[in-house]
Every structure is written in C-alpha cells, then in structure tokens.
Amino acid sequence: MKITEVRIGRISVPLRVPFKTALRRVDSVEDVIVEIHTDTGAVGYGEAPPTGVITGDTTGAIIGALKDHIIKTIIGRDVDDFEALTDSVQKCIIHNSSAKAAVDMALWDLYGQLYNIPVYKLLGGSKDKIVTDITISVNSPEEMARDAITAINRGYDTLKVKVGVNPKLDVERLSAIRNAIGARAKLRIDANQAWKPQEAVRILNQMQEQELDIELVEQPVIAHDIEGLKYVTERSYVPVLADESVFSPLDAMKIIQSGAADLINIKLMKCGGITPALKIADAASIMGVECMLGCMLEAKVSVNAAVHVACARSIITKIDLDGPVLCSEDPIIGGSIFDEKDIAVSKAPGLGIKGIEKITYLD
Incomplete structure (x- = not known):
C-alpha cells in the first residue's frame, strides 16, 4: 500500500x-x-x-x-x-x-x-464504549446554571465547567451550578491558565469548603509555570490536571517526576497524533498516573481517532471528547457513534471514516 x-x-x-x-x-x-x-x-x-x-x-x-x-x-x-x-x-x-x-x-x-482491523484493536484495546463529559462555557452564573440543567436533561452526568473570566465570580459560578443540579453530576473545572498560583489555591479551597465537590481542576495556571502548577498541586484540596503544560511525552515525564500535577491530559493536537499520545499514556501508566483523553473544538474525524486511543489504554480513566456533540451537524460519514455522553467506537477497519460531506478542497 x-x-x-x-x-x-x-x-x-x-x-x-x-x-x-x-x-x-x-x-x-x-x-x-x-x-x-x-x-x-x-x-x-x-x-x-x-x-x-x-x-x-x-x-x-x-x-x-x-x-x-x-x-x-x-x-x-x-x-x-x-x-x-x-x-x-x-x-x-x-x-x-x-x-x-x-x-x-x-x-x-x-x-x-x-x-x-480497527485501530483500537490494533493497539490491543478491548473496550468498545466510553462516556464523555460535556463542556459548560463561561458566562454569568445564572446562564451557566441553566446550561448545566440542560446538559443534565440531555443525560450527562459529568460537566466540565469553564472558569477564569473574572476570577472573583468563579466560586459564584460553581455555586450556582451545584445549587441547580444538586448531586446529579460530577463537576470538573477548567481555568485555561487564567489564575495565579496563590489565587488558584484560594479559589479551589474556597470551593471545597463550600462543599461544591469539585472532581478536578484543569490547568489552573499559565502553561510554562511548572513551579506554580506544583505549588497549586501541593496545596489544593482539588486534584490538578495538567493540560497546556503537556505537549510531548517529555513534558509529561517532567510533570510526573516533579509531582507538578496529579493527572495528565492527553490531546492529539497538542502532542502530534496517536503515536506520541500512546507514548504519554504508556509513560503515565508506568508511573501510575491516570490520564484524561481530551480534544480541542474538533469535528468527528480527529475526535474519532482519540476515541480509539481511549479504548486502547486503561490508564485513560477520564474522557473529555465532546467536540462532535457541541456541533449542530455532523458532516462526517462513518467513524464512532456519538450518542450524547455515550460513545461507541467504530469497529470498521482503521478508524472507520468513510467520507466527508461539505468539504472544500484546496487543490
């Protein structure tokens, strides 16, 4: 071939x-x-x-x-x-x-x-179904609470809540969401590098002291501030997930060996594809550090590839692959089936994509 x-x-x-x-x-x-x-x-x-x-x-x-x-x-x-x-x-x-x-x-x-053979089987995977969270965009506390209720009504039981725009409002945002949904869903938060280390510790611990029950926080500080990330990890009541700080297997090893984060977020677009993603997952597995498999805002072709990786490695315990369900339409023919939170991996040979509608070729 x-x-x-x-x-x-x-x-x-x-x-x-x-x-x-x-x-x-x-x-x-x-x-x-x-x-x-x-x-x-x-x-x-x-x-x-x-x-x-x-x-x-x-x-x-x-x-x-x-x-x-x-x-x-x-x-x-x-x-x-x-x-x-x-x-x-x-x-x-x-x-x-x-x-x-x-x-x-x-x-x-x-x-x-x-x-x-399907890629996930090629990689030794036996799991053929995974469950994703869904993202709640950062808005006013009231709007975010409404969006959280909508997500619950769509069947989601884990919400990833965006924070960091006007940090003073972040505790209020999470309080509004938790009050609206009660204990019906886990809450993860993603600050997208928005906080300073001491600010992050204060906000996170305040959230837990108010019994908001936050599962994890994703990238609370600027990506290059590994010492700041470690500072938060050592002092926060909330487990810390490194995202933008991890672009490569070497980045992941440095984070893990220094104890700068509790978990690692693998994204194909950050590390360069399936090949380096597997290296990150395997390194994390050796060190006993659980991983999330995440995505950017992507359509189904690349998220589908991430699904195959997630189904192939047991160290990947958390899934953030909601890109296709955030879209209002799906121009991708074939591939994994995204039914709200439930994702069933394609069992067709390779990655299972058969074609793409509404594509504009550059040549």
Missing part, C-alpha cells in the same frame, strides 16, 4: 451555542482535513483544528506545514513501513503539532485498513 496523493480540504461546522473560555470565543468549527490516498484505493483521513491561542497552529500554518514539509516526507512511501513513516512525520518539522496529528492519524487509519 503506497501513498500516491495527499489532498487538503477544509470544513466548517456551526456549534449549537458559542463556546467561551478564559482564552477565546468560537462559533463554528473551522478545521483542516487531510486525505491520504494510496495505490490500493484506500484513503486515510485526518483533521487539524486551528487553535492558535493554545497550540500556536493557525489555518495558514497548518496548511503550510503540510504542503512544505510533511506531505513531501510521506509521498511515495509504503504504509507498511509504519514506524519509520510516523517517525518521519514527527521529525520533518519542529512544533506544528496539529498538522502532524492530522497526518499521523490518517496513517494509523491506513495501517488498520491494510491489516483489516
């Missing part, structure tokens, strides 16, 4: 409601699609969201990395030369993790098709 052509396209998928965090507001998913074609007729699909405020990857940067570096590295090569192929993708350009992730997952898709 030789790679004969790589096509680049774009999709635009509106969200049900605006997605708002301490870092940005998004109204639609605007992602880059990669199709890797082969001489057997098999096609591998990948996806990359432009998330410049987190990964530094803009649409133009993703397309440039693909055209100028990554595609040249893989064209004409045999999919069965898999380790060397995926290694070349990671080494042909520094950074640009989202572009690498799109191509890496498309290669895994082809490799599974080559051997007629």
Whole structure:
C-alpha cells in the first residue's frame, strides 16, 4: 500500500451555542482535513483544528506545514513501513503539532485498513464504549446554571465547567451550578491558565469548603509555570490536571517526576497524533498516573481517532471528547457513534471514516 496523493480540504461546522473560555470565543468549527490516498484505493483521513491561542497552529500554518514539509516526507512511501513513516512525520518539522496529528492519524487509519482491523484493536484495546463529559462555557452564573440543567436533561452526568473570566465570580459560578443540579453530576473545572498560583489555591479551597465537590481542576495556571502548577498541586484540596503544560511525552515525564500535577491530559493536537499520545499514556501508566483523553473544538474525524486511543489504554480513566456533540451537524460519514455522553467506537477497519460531506478542497 503506497501513498500516491495527499489532498487538503477544509470544513466548517456551526456549534449549537458559542463556546467561551478564559482564552477565546468560537462559533463554528473551522478545521483542516487531510486525505491520504494510496495505490490500493484506500484513503486515510485526518483533521487539524486551528487553535492558535493554545497550540500556536493557525489555518495558514497548518496548511503550510503540510504542503512544505510533511506531505513531501510521506509521498511515495509504503504504509507498511509504519514506524519509520510516523517517525518521519514527527521529525520533518519542529512544533506544528496539529498538522502532524492530522497526518499521523490518517496513517494509523491506513495501517488498520491494510491489516483489516480497527485501530483500537490494533493497539490491543478491548473496550468498545466510553462516556464523555460535556463542556459548560463561561458566562454569568445564572446562564451557566441553566446550561448545566440542560446538559443534565440531555443525560450527562459529568460537566466540565469553564472558569477564569473574572476570577472573583468563579466560586459564584460553581455555586450556582451545584445549587441547580444538586448531586446529579460530577463537576470538573477548567481555568485555561487564567489564575495565579496563590489565587488558584484560594479559589479551589474556597470551593471545597463550600462543599461544591469539585472532581478536578484543569490547568489552573499559565502553561510554562511548572513551579506554580506544583505549588497549586501541593496545596489544593482539588486534584490538578495538567493540560497546556503537556505537549510531548517529555513534558509529561517532567510533570510526573516533579509531582507538578496529579493527572495528565492527553490531546492529539497538542502532542502530534496517536503515536506520541500512546507514548504519554504508556509513560503515565508506568508511573501510575491516570490520564484524561481530551480534544480541542474538533469535528468527528480527529475526535474519532482519540476515541480509539481511549479504548486502547486503561490508564485513560477520564474522557473529555465532546467536540462532535457541541456541533449542530455532523458532516462526517462513518467513524464512532456519538450518542450524547455515550460513545461507541467504530469497529470498521482503521478508524472507520468513510467520507466527508461539505468539504472544500484546496487543490
């Protein structure tokens, strides 16, 4: 199975409601699609969201990395030369993790098709269903409480609540949500790097003292402040999940070895795809540190790839793969089935994607 052509396209998928965090507001998913074609007729699909405020990857940067570096590295090569192929993708350009992730997952898709086996099975996974949380965007306490009730009525039992916009309101936001939903759901919070270390400890401990029962806090401080992250981890009543601080397996090892966080969040777009995600999960497993499998605002192609990883590694105990259910439509044919909180992995060969509607090709 030789790679004969790589096509680049774009999709635009509106969200049900605006997605708002301490870092940005998004109204639609605007992602880059990669199709890797082969001489057997098999096609591998990948996806990359432009998330410049987190990964530094803009649409133009993703397309440039693909055209100028990554595609040249893989064209004409045999999919069965898999380790060397995926290694070349990671080494042909520094950074640009989202572009690498799109191509890496498309290669895994082809490799599974080559051997007629789903990727999660190829990785040794036996679990075929997972349950995701759903994100509550940061707004006024009253609006967030209403959104939480809506999520509960849709069947969700774990809510990931965005905070960090006007930190003085954050305790009030969580109080409003907890009062509205009672004990019907777990609450996770995501500060998206918005707090200072001492501020984070004060806010988190205040939440727990008010019996808001917070399961974990995601990235309370700025990504590069590992000492600050450790400060919060050592003093907070709430377990700390490192997200933007972890872009690579090496980052994960440094966080784990220094005790800077209690848990690690793996995102394909941060680390560069399935291949490095597996390395992070396996390193965490050796150290006994549980992981979350998360996503950016992505459509189903890339989130589907993350589902296969989540089903393949037991150290991944928490799931934050709500991208497709935040969208108002699904242009992706095939792949995993997203039924609100319940996700059933595709059992078709590879990643199971059959095609994409409403795609605009760049060539």
